[in-house]
Amino acid sequence: MTRKKLIAGNWxxxxxSAEAVxxxxxxxxxxxxxxxxDIVVCPPFTALESxxxxxxxxxxxxxxxxxxxxxxxxxTGEVSAPMLRAFFATHVILGHSERRSLFGETDELVNRKVLxxxxxxxxxxxxxxxxxxxxxxxxTLKVVQAxxxxxxxxxSRELAPAIIIAYEPVWAIGTGKVATTxxxxxxxxxxxxxxxxxxxxxxxxxxxxLYGGSMKPANAPELLAQKDIDGGLIGGxxxxxxxxxxxxxxxxxxx
Ligand code: PEP
Numbered sequence: 001m002t003r004k005k006l007i008a009g010n011w012x013x014x015x016x017s018a019e020a021v022x023x024x025x026x027x028x029x030x031x032x033x034x035x036x037x038d039i040v041v042c043p044p045f046t047a048l049e050s051x052x053x054x055x056x057x058x059x060x061x062x063x064x065x066x067x068x069x070x071x072x073x074x075x076t077g078e079v080s081a082p083m084l085r086a087f088f089a090t091h092v093i094l095g096h097s098e099r100r101s102l103f104g105e106t107d108e109l110v111n112r113k114v115l116x117x118x119x120x121x122x123x124x125x126x127x128x129x130x131x132x133x134x135x136x137x138x139x140t141l142k143v144v145q146a147x148x149x150x151x152x153x154x155x156s157r158e159l160a161p162a163i164i165i166a167y168e169p170v171w172a173i174g175t176g177k178v179a180t181t182x183x184x185x186x187x188x189x190x191x192x193x194x195x196x197x198x199x200x201x202x203x204x205x206x207x208x209x210l211y212g213g214s215m216k217p218a219n220a221p222e223l224l225a226q227k228d229i230d231g232g233l234i235g236g237x238x239x240x241x242x243x244x245x246x247x248x249x250x251x252x253x254x255x
Contacts, residue, residue, distance in 0.1 A: 003208050005224065005251035006164065006231035008040040008125060009238025010065060010093060010212075011047075020047035024054035026241035032058030036252040038231070040091045040125075041238070045079055052087045063091030063125065066099060069109075069116040081120035092117050093233070095151060096127045097170045107150035114151050118159045125164045125233060126151045127212070128191070132171035140169075141190055148194050160199050165191055165209045166233040172213025174235055181222050184211050188228035217246035224254035 015023060020043040031039060032055070042063035043051045052062050068078035084092060094117065095110035110126065117124040128147040130140040148165065155163065167187050169179050179187075188209050195204035211223050212233035223229055231251055237243040 002255075003206065003230045004038055005036075005255050006038040006040065006208055006210060007244070007248050007251050008063060008091065008093075008166075008210065008231070008233050009042060009244055010096070010233055010235050011041070011043045011238060012065065012098070012235060013044055014239055015043060015047060017047045017050045020044070021050045021054045023239070023241055024051045024060070027244060028055055028058040028060050030241065030245050031248050032060050034248075034252070035059055036255055037248050039248055042091070042093055048084070048087045048089060052089070056088075061091060062087065062089045063093060064089050065093045065096070067092050067094075067113060067117065067122075069112040071116075071120075081116050081122055084122060085120055089122065091123045091125055091164070093125045093127065093166075095147070097129055097168060097173060101170070107147055110147075110151050111153050114163070115154055118155065118162060121162075123162045123164055125166050125210070127166045127168050127233070129168040129170050129173075129213070135169065135171065140187065144187055144191060145194055148191055149198070152198060157199060157203060160203050161206045163207055165195075165207065166212045167191060167209060168212035168233060174214070176214050178214040178216075178219050178223075179211070181226055184223055185226040185228060188226065192228050215247065217243055217250060220247050220250040221254060224251050 040061045040063045064084045071080050094113045099105040114124045130143040134143050208230035210231045210233045211229050215232040
């Protein structure tokens, strides 16, 4: 089964609305018509509307970095899935390790968000991954299994093809340390196995599993050539059009 590669940029808390539009337009101009690789950009909430207009009419898709699981209500500072949909967002990153470690997000909360995203026709990019201490203690697979199974609890077989998993070893995020291709492929294959158990072989083969953690033009081709690595969730290297576009090209080359 060939899965279309996906390169998603997580801009985190970077870029004013004007800066975000400039970056989005550079990406659209260079790659907005190519269809070999799916491209998603995830600006901060404050730039969603302007970037939505910048990518309109191109093949570049819009994602958010987080959302609340309720549709509306007294949740100061939060935004909901219908609000994201109103900006034509199609994807949302959920359970990023920074949300888990800095904002106390639990597996249960991530699961509620996943279900809310799917209910609102948003594709969740569900982040899982172990900390350095967990890897050193030999519990990588156990941690990834618990996070993946809990995140997917209650996801119907019908909606399952919309999910995207991002394996992001926490020790590799923003650190310049990248997992070796063997380390990454091992965990990706393991996640595919969990999906097979939960959803059956045919559906599990359709779900894309991205790698995230210091992915750069220099290390991307080898990572993206692995059997179960279907793209990348990119932090630092997504903040400049040149490096982000090189990753898109690397994914096209590995397709
Ligand atoms: C991320 O935060 O999802 C990420 C992968 O960051 P970086 O590429 O900077 O390691």
